[in-house]
Amino acid sequence: MLRWIYTLLWLVILPVALLRLVWRSRKEPGYVHHVGERLGQYEGIPAAGPWLWVHAVSVGETRAAQPLIDSLLAAYPGHRLLLTHMTPTGRQTGAQLYxxxxxxxxxxxxxxxxxLVRRFLSYFRPEAGxxxxxxxxxxxxxxxRRAGVPLFLVNARLSPRSYRRTARFGGAAAALYxxxxxxxxxxASDAERYRALGVRSVQITGNLKFDMQPxxxxxxxxQALRQALGGRQVLAAASTREGDEPLILxxxxxxxxxxxxxxxLIPRHPQRFDxxxxxxxxxxxxxxxxxALHIxxxxxxxxxxxxLGDSMGEMAMYYAASDIAYIGGSLIPLGGQNLIEACAIGTPVLMGLHTFNFxxxxxxxxxxxxxxRVANADELMAAAAGVLDDPSRLAEMRANALTFAGLHRGATxxxxxxxARVLR
Structure with missing residues (x-):
């Protein structure tokens, strides 16, 4: 019954969703490209498979999926891979990678x-998603599931806050998962929360982000950017969200x-660069x-x-040029962004109190x-200054970052x- 109500609500809000694409395209024109695909219109896209399907909604998920996609392509050379998104920036990131x-x-x-989902499945006929x-x-x-396509929730995470919100739906949430x-x-904590919802088939595989190779x-x-800096130290504020920058500045x-x-200063969303x-x-x-900098x-x-880091797909360059990095969305209650990529490059990180996403x-x-961890922007600057003014401490944190990233690999x-239990 809840799913039928949900579907009826989609019928009501569909015109609003389409108008929202137009509204968002004022700052990000990609939202009005390929609109037909959002309505299940895929004619013109080669349908010949067999397909393995990976859905990565936006930039972070697309980058996290890279080790998995690379491994799938290697392990199943007779298959093609369908990579789906919901945002233009996610699609742009996928295009940069593949x-x-x-x-x-x-x-x-x-x-x-x-x-619309049936139209998507009947067009591509993926063997697994x-x-x-x-x-x-x-x-x-x-x-x-009704179409008989095995579907996996991969790199799954469920924060305590999301668990409490989802648990309100009781048996409907368990049926969904x-x-x-x-x-x-x-x-293990994510797995425990899924099981508490009543999810039967849960396995712990680790975080794919640790397997991302810079x-x-x-x-x-x-390194070329460091040369352009002329020896200056660098504090990065990476993947900042609305509300971060005034505090930091x-x-x-x-x-x-x-x-x-x-x-x-590297805003997460390109429409906010200006x-x-x-x-x-x-x-x-x-x-x-x-x-405007030709490094x-x-x-x-x-x-x-x-x-201002007003470019996409260059986060590895930004981290490699930095001495220490604040990871955005954690000074404000947005849950923080991915700190693993910085650590994999050997860049120590600073996080606020709000890190429920990671x-x-x-x-x-x-x-x-x-x-x-810091409580506010003033503590952030004090912590950064303390590390930057102490070369031995900075070197130790760099080494610790590389060790931390290396120890947690293997999720892919x-x-x-x-x-492999279901893929041929």
């Missing part, structure tokens, strides 16, 4: 109405250390933009107080000496082992 690979096809997942992390759509899961062939959880080209470009203006570093650049300028800082050219220099990884990084192999 745009030259003829075995990978991208499209948008349709809106969550049964007939893998949904990344938390993207659980009731009709998608139910219709896929039990439509998955298997839930492959990141941590690209050599990104590291090399990070105000506290940065009161830098407590010996010498103020360059602030490398807004954040203006915010930094109004705060009294000189600003340079990555898009491969001789004589490239960064002379500003703030370097709770276990954050606690493990703190215990490993790779991460410091464990995930493939579970998928």
């Amino acid at each position: 745009g030259d690979n003829p075995r990978v096809q991208q499209c948008y997942l349709p809106y969550d109405m049964p007939w 893998m949904i990344m992390e938390t993207e659980v759509w009731p009709n998608l899961v139910h219709v896929t 039990n439509d998955f062939s298997m839930v492959l959880a990141q941590t 690209p050599d080209t990104g590291i090399a470009r990070g 105000e506290a940065f203006s009161r830098w407590p250390g010996k010498q103020r570093p360059l602030l490398l 807004e954040v650049a203006g915010m930094a300028t109004r705060s009294g800082f000189s600003v340079q933009r990555r898009s 491969d050219s001789a004589g490239a220099e960064v002379n500003a107080d703030v370097l 709770a276990q990884a954050t606690e493990d990084a703190i215990a490993a000496g790779a991460c410091l 192999a464990r995930t493939l082992g579970m998928l």
Whole structure:
């Protein structure tokens, strides 16, 4: 009954959803591209398979899926891989990673109405599907099970807050998750919460993000960016969200250390680049933009107080150029972003109090000496200054970050082992 009510609500809000695409396209034009795919229209996309299907809603999930996708392509050379998204930035990230690979096809997942999901499944006929992390759509899961397509929730996580919210639906929540062939959880705590909901088939496979290997080209470009900085230290504020930047900029203006570093400010969403650049300028800082900096050219220099990271797909470069990094969305109650990529490059991290999206990884990084937790922006600057003014401590945290990232690898192999039970 709840699913029928949910479907009726989708019928009511579908025109609003389409209008919202137009509204969002004012800042991100990609939202009005490929609209037909969101309505299950895939004619013109090659349908010849056999297909393995991975759904990665946006940028973070797409990057996290990379080790799994690479391994699937290697393990099943007779298959093609269908990579679906919900956001233009996720699709753009997938194109950067796999745009030259003829075995990978991208499209948008349709809106969550049964007939649209059936149209998607009948067009591609995937042999199995893998949904990344938390993207659980009731009709998608139910219709896929009815169609006989094994569906896995991969790299699954369920925070205490999400558990409490989901548990309110009682048996309906258990029925939804039990439509998955298997839930492959990141941590024992995640698995325990899924089981408490009544989910029967749960396995712990670890976090795929630990298996992401920083690209050599990104590291090399990070070193080139360091050259352009002329020896200045760098504090990165990475994947910042709305509400982060005013706190950071105000506290940065009161830098407590010996010498103020360059602030490398990298908003998570590209539609906010101009807004954040203006915010930094109004705060009294000189600003340079990555898009205007030709780091491969001789004589490239960064002379500003703030370097705005207004590019996509270059996070490895930014981390490789940084001495220490704050991970966005954790000073404000948004749950934080991925700290693992920074640690894998050997960049120590700073996290606020709000880390429920990466709770276990954050606690493990703190215990490993790779991460410091701070309560507010002033503590953030004090902690950063304390590390930057102490070369031996900085070196120790760098080593700890690399060790922490290395110790937790292996989720891809464990995930493939579970998928092999149903894949031919």
